[in-house]
Amino acid sequence: MADAFCSIVFPAPCRVCGETLDRASRLPVCTLCLASFTEITRPICSRCGRPILSPHVKESNTALCQICLADTYDFDVARNYAYYDAPMIRAILLLKHGGVPPLGAWFAERVAEVVSPEAGNFEADVVIPVPLHRARYRERGYNQAELIARPLARQLGLPLRKDVLVRSRPRPGALRLTRIQRWSTVQGAFATRRGAKVDKLRILLVDDVMTTGATLDACSRVLRRAGAARVMALTVARTPAYSGQVPASASGAQPQDDDD
Numbered sequence: 001m002a003d004a005f006c007s008i009v010f011p012a013p014c015r016v017c018g019e020t021l022d023r024a025s026r027l028p029v030c031t032l033c034l035a036s037f038t039e040i041t042r043p044i045c046s047r048c049g050r051p052i053l054s055p056h057v058k059e060s061n062t063a064l065c066q067i068c069l070a071d072t073y074d075f076d077v078a079r080n081y082a083y084y085d086a087p088m089i090r091a092i093l094l095l096k097h098g099g100v101p102p103l104g105a106w107f108a109e110r111v112a113e114v115v116s117p118e119a120g121n122f123e124a125d126v127v128i129p130v131p132l133h134r135a136r137y138r139e140r141g142y143n144q145a146e147l148i149a150r151p152l153a154r155q156l157g158l159p160l161r162k163d164v165l166v167r168s169r170p171r172p173g174a175l176r177l178t179r180i181q182r183w184s185t186v187q188g189a190f191a192t193r194r195g196a197k198v199d200k201l202r203i204l205l206v207d208d209v210m211t212t213g214a215t216l217d218a219c220s221r222v223l224r225r226a227g228a229a230r231v232m233a234l235t236v237a238r239t240p241a242y243s244g245q246v247p248a249s250a251s252g253a254q255p256q257d258d259d260d
Contacts, residue, residue, distance in 0.1 A: 027106055038083045050068075074231070075233045080235045099144075128204070131166055165196075165223070190218050201227075205231055
């Protein structure tokens with residue numbers, strides 16, 4: 001009743017759809033928008049979490065997509081909360097360009113719920129957000145991955161280490177990149193900060209969106225070279241099936257196509 005009263009006396013628009021908020025909250029997103037996200041459901045690839053579309057694959061804890069059958073990714077396991085479709089795109093843009101910490105915290109809760117049934121696969125020692133290039137960080141004043149990783153670390157009772165990874169080369173300015181371009185632009189783009197120690201640590205690597213998995217793969221390889229024992233990737237959103245091929249140089253083996 002108090003929320004309803006405040007929403008009438010102090011009306012404010014939903015930052016995603018523009019409609020008047022139906023409740024008073026630190027989260028400036030209406031309940032309809034929060035309910036509009038399309039959650040990723042099983043069956044999924046047991047390694048990268050990609051939805052498996054084959055009608056012959058039902059609930060399974062061992063099914064692998066074609067990309068993971070080719071052993072493309074360096075990280076051990078990845079999971080995602082929802083599809084990167086139109087409602088989610090608007091929410092992620094709000095997080096990226098609006099810097100809304102309560103939205104990051106809400107997403108962190110959803111990600112924690114995703115991994116809860118698989119707690120054994122996600123036992124970790126530290127949470128690390130995928131970093132922004134320093135120029136992009138200066139432009140925004142924050143890292144959207146950290147807005148998710150910080151409350152997630154707090155929920156899981158783990159330390160947050162935002163000082164481990166650095167992005168030494170910025171992402172190209174083009175809004176749309178092909179799969180090959182996505183893989184090539186992140187090669188050598190990340191490094192561990194001098195003096196940062198991850199020896200034998202189990203790491204939860206957190207980002208906002210997984211498109212091809214190239215960024216998470218590049219970060220994982222850097223962390224592994226620095227001595228990390230295990231790297232588990234978590235993102236809020238994942239793009240639907242992405243056309244194109246992964247370059248053979250990414251893993252030494254190239255899948256024939258990108259469809260499950």
